[in-house]
Amino acid sequence: MKELLTLNIRYKYFSLIPRDLIGNQCGESESSSIIKIEVDTSSSFYDDILKADLFVRDKLKDDLFWWWKYKRIYSAIELSNARLFKMSVRKFYEPCGKDCGTVYDYSNLCDICKSGERQVSPLYTRKGNYLNNRDVASTIGNEIVVSKRFVEFVKNNLLHGFTFGPVYVGKRLSADIFQLMIQGCELDFSEKSVFGVKPFDYSEKYKRVSEPFIEEVYKCPKGDNLGANLLSEAYVKDCDNIDKYDFFISRQTIGFYRGLINQRHVLFCSPRMRKLIIDNKIRGFDFEIAHVV
Numbered sequence: 001m002k003e004l005l006t007l008n009i010r011y012k013y014f015s016l017i018p019r020d021l022i023g024n025q026c027g028e029s030e031s032s033s034i035i036k037i038e039v040d041t042s043s044s045f046y047d048d049i050l051k052a053d054l055f056v057r058d059k060l061k062d063d064l065f066w067w068w069k070y071k072r073i074y075s076a077i078e079l080s081n082a083r084l085f086k087m088s089v090r091k092f093y094e095p096c097g098k099d100c101g102t103v104y105d106y107s108n109l110c111d112i113c114k115s116g117e118r119q120v121s122p123l124y125t126r127k128g129n130y131l132n133n134r135d136v137a138s139t140i141g142n143e144i145v146v147s148k149r150f151v152e153f154v155k156n157n158l159l160h161g162f163t164f165g166p167v168y169v170g171k172r173l174s175a176d177i178f179q180l181m182i183q184g185c186e187l188d189f190s191e192k193s194v195f196g197v198k199p200f201d202y203s204e205k206y207k208r209v210s211e212p213f214i215e216e217v218y219k220c221p222k223g224d225n226l227g228a229n230l231l232s233e234a235y236v237k238d239c240d241n242i243d244k245y246d247f248f249i250s251r252q253t254i255g256f257y258r259g260l261i262n263q264r265h266v267l268f269c270s271p272r273m274r275k276l277i278i279d280n281k282i283r284g285f286d287f288e289i290a291h292v293v
């Protein structure tokens with residue numbers, strides 16, 4: 001596996017970045033205030049960026065970078081040997097179901113991290129081309145909408161573990177889009193998975209004590225929410241169900257609670273499901289290997 005980390009470095013700290021990475025510049029923001037760099041996390045440059053990040057955070061009390069993203073590239077052998085894949089939805093949109101009349105039950109929220117809300121009505125949305133030629137998209141509140149084509153794809157291929165719900169566009173029941181319900185076989189994250197706010201949070205070498213959050217808890221002491229983001233590849237605990245279903249959700253959530261944005265469960269799928277999605281050109285999912293330990 002080759003792991004690449006893309007960072008939007010703030011222009012004012014660009015002098016802290018190794019010159020060789022500057023050659024990899026692949027874009028600037030409209031305001032020219034950031035430079036996008038891509039660093040192989042197994043290279044010595046990664047350690048240079050880590051030190052720069054530490055310097056900016058500890059000495060200057062500032063952020064070296066804002067947006068970031070990991071990209072993991074696997075060999076054909078790694079892909080063919082994988083028993084499980086993490087599945088993510090590429091496109092997010094507004095409005096949320098909550099903005100359009102979808103009802104939630106908040107009676108069992110965790111008193112610390114506020115996770116645990118439960119959708120108790122069909123998904124309501126407004127008229128709009130949210131899928132836009134894709135087969136899946138998610139609201140920023142983690143309500144996942146799929147195409148009729150995707151529902152038929154799941155039925156035709158006898159894929160196990162899915163539940164779909166109706167979607168109302170205004171007051172009309174849609175015949176074209178459905179909700180992929182976040183329910184089904186639950187998998188537990190193993191301790192090997194690394195969670196944090198952003199890259200370098202987890203470095204053992206430069207471990208820092210995270211500041212306590214008053215309103216938003218990222219790592220809930222009750223263990224229901226594991227952190228703002230999953231930073232490493234996903235590691236889940238082995239169980240018999242892994243070989244019985246094609247769709248899974250993590251028992252624990254990641255993310256944070258802030259108005260319409262809330263914690264979400266991580267999605268997983270079987271190798272068969274991933275292959276069928278690719279072969280059938282189902283659009284809108286990204287995959288990474290998830291390790292079963």
Ligand SMILES: [Zn+2]
Pocket residue numbers: 110111112113114115220221222223224225
């Ligand atoms: Zn909690």
